[in-house]
Each structure stands twice: as C-alpha cells, then as structure tokens.
Amino acid sequence: xxxxxxxxxxxxxxxxxxxxxxxxxxxxxxxxxxxxxxxxxxxxxxxxxxxxxxxxxxxxxxxxxxxxxxxxxxxxxxxxxxxxxx
Amino acid sequence: xxxxxxxxxxxxxxxxxxxxxxxxxxxxxxxxxxxxxxxxxxxxxxxxxxxxxxxxxxxxxxxxxxxxxxxxxxxxxxxxxxxxxxxxxxxxxxxxxxxxxxxxxxxxxxxxxxxxxxxxxxxxxxxxxxxxxxxxxxxxxxx
Numbered sequence: 001x002x003x004x005x006x007x008x009x010x011x012x013x014x015x016x017x018x019x020x021x022x023x024x025x026x027x028x029x030x031x032x033x034x035x036x037x038x039x040x041x042x043x044x045x046x047x048x049x050x051x052x053x054x055x056x057x058x059x060x061x062x063x064x065x066x067x068x069x070x071x072x073x074x075x076x077x078x079x080x081x082x083x084x085x086x
Numbered sequence: 087x088x089x090x091x092x093x094x095x096x097x098x099x100x101x102x103x104x105x106x107x108x109x110x111x112x113x114x115x116x117x118x119x120x121x122x123x124x125x126x127x128x129x130x131x132x133x134x135x136x137x138x139x140x141x142x143x144x145x146x147x148x149x150x151x152x153x154x155x156x157x158x159x160x161x162x163x164x165x166x167x168x169x170x171x172x173x174x175x176x177x178x179x180x181x182x183x184x185x186x187x188x189x190x191x192x193x194x195x196x197x198x199x200x201x202x203x204x205x206x207x208x209x210x211x212x213x214x215x216x217x218x219x220x221x222x223x224x225x226x227x228x229x
Contacts, residue, residue: 051173059173062166069136071158077151 003068009082090115134211134228136160143222161207161228168203
C-alpha cells in the first residue's frame, strides 16, 4: 500500500513543538512536474552507471510501497524528533 | 461436537445401535481424527511484521539528559531494500571490496547472494538481542 501520511514532529530544547503532516498523494500530485524531472534524471543516471532503469524504478516503487508503518523516534533530553510513515 | 459424533449419538438414542457399538464407533472416530493438543493454535506464532530497535541511555557527560531511540521498520521494507542491492553495478562492488580489504575487512560482497540475504531476513523473526548496561540498554527484536 502506498504511504498516505508522513508525520514529522520536532520538540526543541526551548520546549517549542513543530508538527508537520504531509499527505503523500496530494503533495506528490502537486509536485508531479518536479517528480517527472526527477524520474527522468534518475533514468539518465541509471544509464550512465549501467543500471537497468526499469529494475531501479521497480525497486524504488517496492521500497515506497513497503514504507508504511515505518517509525523513527529520537529523544535526547528536551529535544525530540519523530518521523512516522502511515 | 463434530457431525459424525452427533450422528453416532443420535443412532444410539434412536436405538439403532447399542451402547457398545456406539463406544466402538466413537473410538474409531477418535483414531481417525486425533484431536489437536490444547493451545496448539495459540502456540503457532504469528509472523512478525516489524523490526524494532530500542535504545535507552541515561544522562550523558554533556548534560543533555537521558535519551531514547525507537525505530520500527517493516520487514517488507528490509526485503525491498535487499532487492535494491542487486542493482549495484559490479564495478562498484569491486571497488567496495578493495576498500574493505584495505581497511582489514576481507569480505567479498560479490559472493553475497540476494537469496542468502532474503533467507537471513526470513529468520529475523527469531532474533532478540538484549544488551543491558548500567547506563544504557539496547534491544533489537521483531514484533
């Protein structure tokens, strides 16, 4: 399943909290022209380094599809960072 | 109660068979279908889906306070990542091998087969690493 929401939470040492919720699909649609360019750039890079572009795209898609459920949480004293993919 | 046992008891109730015959039939039925030991289904473990790494430590010398790292990675993501390694070009692997051997780590990455790594990930569900230190603890496990 494609990731739907990426949540980033940051707690700074002064106690200030920042929460960012990124809905993946709308953001991807919004950035689709840039994504297209990035994919083209990636394909060129694959050809330069003699890597199969189809295989690379398939691998990247597999990683993307498998990413929901990932969670990174780092806390040190009063500071904390949380990245969660749902 | 299963259907065959019920039929035998009904036949006994209707007087079609005697009690001895019913007993023999039930015994034969039990021999055919040995009952599963109690709790066998419960003992069958569900396959884990996540690899967890949890690190806790007490206050460091810098005075930053205690810390905690909590990482949860889907095993499916590990598998996808392993499949990506097949895209690494051979010339890159050769250069990595040369650097590794120069650093005193004589590992030949070209000998590392994808199937082996996938098998390794398959067996990760049995992994439970627990390191306890007075100032820190590390736990790596699957759930």
